[in-house]
Amino acid sequence: MSSPHPDEERAARVAGRWRDAQRRVADAATAAGRDPREVRILLAVKTLPARVVREAVLSGATLLGQNRVQELTAVAPELAALAPTWHVIGHLQSNKVNAALQWAHAVQSVDSTDLAARLSRRCTALDRDLEVWVQVNVSGEATKSGVTPAAALELAAEVAALPRLRLAGLMTIGARSDDEALVRAGYARLRELRDALVGSGAPGTADAHGLSMGMSGDVELAVAEGATMVRLGSAVFGPRPPA
Ligand SMILES: *Cc1c(COP(=O)(O)O)cnc(C)c1O
Numbered sequence: 001m002s003s004p005h006p007d008e009e010r011a012a013r014v015a016g017r018w019r020d021a022q023r024r025v026a027d028a029a030t031a032a033g034r035d036p037r038e039v040r041i042l043l044a045v046k047t048l049p050a051r052v053v054r055e056a057v058l059s060g061a062t063l064l065g066q067n068r069v070q071e072l073t074a075v076a077p078e079l080a081a082l083a084p085t086w087h088v089i090g091h092l093q094s095n096k097v098n099a100a101l102q103w104a105h106a107v108q109s110v111d112s113t114d115l116a117a118r119l120s121r122r123c124t125a126l127d128r129d130l131e132v133w134v135q136v137n138v139s140g141e142a143t144k145s146g147v148t149p150a151a152a153l154e155l156a157a158e159v160a161a162l163p164r165l166r167l168a169g170l171m172t173i174g175a176r177s178d179d180e181a182l183v184r185a186g187y188a189r190l191r192e193l194r195d196a197l198v199g200s201g202a203p204g205t206a207d208a209h210g211l212s213m214g215m216s217g218d219v220e221l222a223v224a225e226g227a228t229m230v231r232l233g234s235a236v237f238g239p240r241p242p243a
């Protein structure tokens with residue numbers, strides 16, 4: 001007998017891990033004195049074949065994130081019948097905007113006025129709206145994209161004012177560190193920026209309550225600081241092969 005394909009083995013474990021992840025996020029919310037329904041889970045599915053992602057969607061996952069437009073346009077058609085909601089969560093190049101908008105309900109990685117303006121123009125031409133999040137680099141790590149915290153409010157206000165863009169909130173990738181206080185301080189910073197944004201009175205910002213933050217290694221810290229959406233990959237799909 002031949003051994004099962006590794007993708008099949010991985011797919012078989014997804015349902016249980018998805019349940020565990022939901023429980024983990026709900027427990028984190030309860031521990032933080034929050035309603036578990038306030039925290040949604042988006043699955044980061046980079047590098048995964050469609051048949052593995054499909055298991056998660058069949059188990060009840062509805063929000064999926066892709067980092068690269070090339071992967072989005074390769075995997076999304078195979079799952080179209082299940083109608084998941086796709087978010088772009090990686091750096092989006094201007095020349096990929098049209099392709100991204102074929103599948104994306106939301107772009108979480110808006111980090112410049114140029115990109116926002118291009119998304120807005122394209123959405124106007126397509127007569128559709130787009131959910132957008134402004135990505136903030138709270139850790140200051142040079143490898144991470146995102147606007148600086150100092151420039152975040154100005155960019156967010158500009159984005160929120162553009163036609164057809166609906167600003168949902170702020171997104172960040174946490175510090176890559178074992179120092180929990182440092183990671184948590186970054187998430188607290190994003191929450192403070194969000195509070196300032198929502199309170200700013202700038203057009204289109206009143207509903208921008210979203211905080212997309214927290215990954216498999218630090219969900220509890222992010223939820224404790226107010227995350228409304230966590231982005232999980234390895235917790236549900238297992239470790240990724242090295243890039
Ligand atoms: C890969 C990725 C995640 C998920 O990371 P895990 O550590 O596997 O949970 C979340 N957000 C972004 C932007 C990612 O690229």
